[in-house]
Amino acid sequence: MTPTSLWERYCQSLCLCPEIGLSLDISRMNHDDGFLERMEPAMQKAYAEMAALEGGAQANQDEGRMVGHYWLRTPSLAPRDDIRREIEETLERILLFCHRIHSGGITSQNSGSFTRMLIIGIGGSALGPQFVADALSSPNDPLKPHFLDNTDPDGMDRVMAEIGDDLARTLVIVISKSGSTKETRNGMLEAMAAYRQRGLDFARHALAITGKDSQLDRLARDQGWLERFPMWDWVGGRTSVTSAVGLLPAALQGIDISALLQGAAACDALTRRTETSSNPAALMALMWHYAGNGRGERDLVMLPYRDRLLLFSRYLQQLLMESLGKELDREGRIVNQGIAVYGNKGSTDQHAYVQQLRDGLDNFFVTFIQVLRDRDASSLEVEEGVTSGDFLFGFLQGTRTALHDKGRQSLTISVERIDPFTIGALIALFERCVGLYASLININAYHQPGVEAGKKAAGAVIELQRELRDYLTAQGRAMTAGEIAAGLGRSERTEEIFAILRHLAANPERGVVVERTSAVEEWRFSMGT
Numbered sequence: 001m002t003p004t005s006l007w008e009r010y011c012q013s014l015c016l017c018p019e020i021g022l023s024l025d026i027s028r029m030n031h032d033d034g035f036l037e038r039m040e041p042a043m044q045k046a047y048a049e050m051a052a053l054e055g056g057a058q059a060n061q062d063e064g065r066m067v068g069h070y071w072l073r074t075p076s077l078a079p080r081d082d083i084r085r086e087i088e089e090t091l092e093r094i095l096l097f098c099h100r101i102h103s104g105g106i107t108s109q110n111s112g113s114f115t116r117m118l119i120i121g122i123g124g125s126a127l128g129p130q131f132v133a134d135a136l137s138s139p140n141d142p143l144k145p146h147f148l149d150n151t152d153p154d155g156m157d158r159v160m161a162e163i164g165d166d167l168a169r170t171l172v173i174v175i176s177k178s179g180s181t182k183e184t185r186n187g188m189l190e191a192m193a194a195y196r197q198r199g200l201d202f203a204r205h206a207l208a209i210t211g212k213d214s215q216l217d218r219l220a221r222d223q224g225w226l227e228r229f230p231m232w233d234w235v236g237g238r239t240s241v242t243s244a245v246g247l248l249p250a251a252l253q254g255i256d257i258s259a260l261l262q263g264a265a266a267c268d269a270l271t272r273r274t275e276t277s278s279n280p281a282a283l284m285a286l287m288w289h290y291a292g293n294g295r296g297e298r299d300l301v302m303l304p305y306r307d308r309l310l311l312f313s314r315y316l317q318q319l320l321m322e323s324l325g326k327e328l329d330r331e332g333r334i335v336n337q338g339i340a341v342y343g344n345k346g347s348t349d350q351h352a353y354v355q356q357l358r359d360g361l362d363n364f365f366v367t368f369i370q371v372l373r374d375r376d377a378s379s380l381e382v383e384e385g386v387t388s389g390d391f392l393f394g395f396l397q398g399t400r401t402a403l404h405d406k407g408r409q410s411l412t413i414s415v416e417r418i419d420p421f422t423i424g425a426l427i428a429l430f431e432r433c434v435g436l437y438a439s440l441i442n443i444n445a446y447h448q449p450g451v452e453a454g455k456k457a458a459g460a461v462i463e464l465q466r467e468l469r470d471y472l473t474a475q476g477r478a479m480t481a482g483e484i485a486a487g488l489g490r491s492e493r494t495e496e497i498f499a500i501l502r503h504l505a506a507n508p509e510r511g512v513v514v515e516r517t518s519a520v521e522e523w524r525f526s527m528g529t
């Protein structure tokens with residue numbers, strides 16, 4: 001394509017959305033002129049399904065649930081008055097609670113004001129809050145956020161060490177929709193132990209965000225924690241960032257959550273449009289469809305050129321891959337759908353994997369995010385007439401061109417600046433896009449049956465570990481994994497038994513001792529004395 005026709009294609013296909021200070025450029029995708037027209041009937045069907053979803057249909061059919069994250073920022077759209085009221089009341093309670101924390105109305109046990117918060121959660125109960133916290137942090141944040149988002153003991157030690165003596169002035173927010181996620185439970189138990197060790201009353205530092213009457217909800221109620229905020233079954237974990245899950249930590253950090261909700265609501269309003277050329281979520285969904293042939297054949301590489309957006313790709317990884325990565329379509333046919341997401345930030349990633357994007361496998365499409373405002377203050381000229389921000393911009397443009405020269409495809413989202421409004425809009429844009437794309441490929445984007453298998457298998461490993469320890473204690477001698485497995489009548493799990501014992505033996509305080517040879521089948525395990 002000649003430079004002139006490329007400019008024409010750019011002008012024709014640029015979707016300008018001044019309402020949210022955002023534009024979407026699809027000119028560097030390789031679709032032909034008729035593609036959007038051919039897809040229009042499918043797109044109209046997707047709009048109708050989205051309207052039904054927003055109207056309160058049980059869009060998550062497999063779980064018999066409504067899908068209501070859009071109501072969180074426009075409560076008047078909620079299909080029932082009680083839902084609207086709950087959303088509004090929760091928001092008021094969040095703001096009031098934050099006011100009391102910030103103003104010293106609620107103090108820590110030793111009467112000091114809270115200066116840090118420890119947020120414990122995983123998946124949708126951590127990724128959104130982490131993204132927002134990092135994107136919108138400032139040196140003046142009234143509460144500095146820390147996260148326990150795993151059951152990794154060493155990881156938890158690192159976080160607790162960072163908090164150190166400030167634990168007494170740290171508010172703990174335990175987030176779990178189900179209230180029974182093991183990683184989160186473990187993080188909470190470890191945090192409780194840390195408070196106990198310092199002679200502090202955990203309940204006076206803790207609050208919960210969870211489903212009504214969940215295990216966590218009951219614990220928080222029985223122990224008299226500071227507060228409990230609701231999660232509703234009509235909000236999925238990965239779309240919960242505009243519920244208390246994302247709003248409470250953000251507000252405590254001093255982030256303007258009203259602006260974030262306004263940004264999301266404004267984006268919702270314009271992505272409800274059924275005129276595809278002016279709907280950036282629809283255009284993006286169509287480009288995903290085009291790029292991957294409606295089968296996810298290309299990976300989505302997220303390349304935001306702004307450090308503050310580093311965690312966006314991690315957040316989107318769950319939003320897209322848990323929503324779209326499905327074995328069955330809505331009619332129960334095997335389709336094995338999905339779109340793989342990876343990426344960190346530009347220009348840093350140019351020095352990592354962009355080499356492969358330009359010269360290697362052509363199995364991806366890039367989504368660049370450009371932020372027009374470089375920084376709040378004026379910039380140093382690093383070369384005559386040129387700033388660091390000019391270089392960042394140049395690297396984005398350069399990579400986009402270099403990829404295009406090799407026929408490699410990209411989308412470019414431009415936003416004015418990074419602020420709460422824009423972050424809300426970006427979140428809403430991708431949520432809507434995922435929903436529309438799911439309709440185009442006929443899958444349920446709102447359940448996650450595949451995650452359960454891993455959780456169940458992990459539970460079985462923990463059970464087996466208990467059995468093994470009892471068995472080894474009773475045997476009182478050193479045995480190979482094979483002998484133990486045979487003794488337990490579980491020969492089919494010999495490898496698992498070996499792995500469990502090897503792990504225990506690597507942690508001397510766990511009491512399992514190993515005698516090694518060069519052949520693993522001869523390693524002999526016993527309970528130490």
Ligand SMILES: O=P(O)(O)OC[C@H]1O[C@](O)(CO)[C@@H](O)[C@@H]1O
Pocket residue numbers: 122123124125175176177178179180181184237238322448451
């Ligand atoms: O909020 P919960 O119930 O602790 O779940 C955490 C995460 O676990 C999952 O169920 C599976 O990863 C996610 O969908 C969810 O966001």
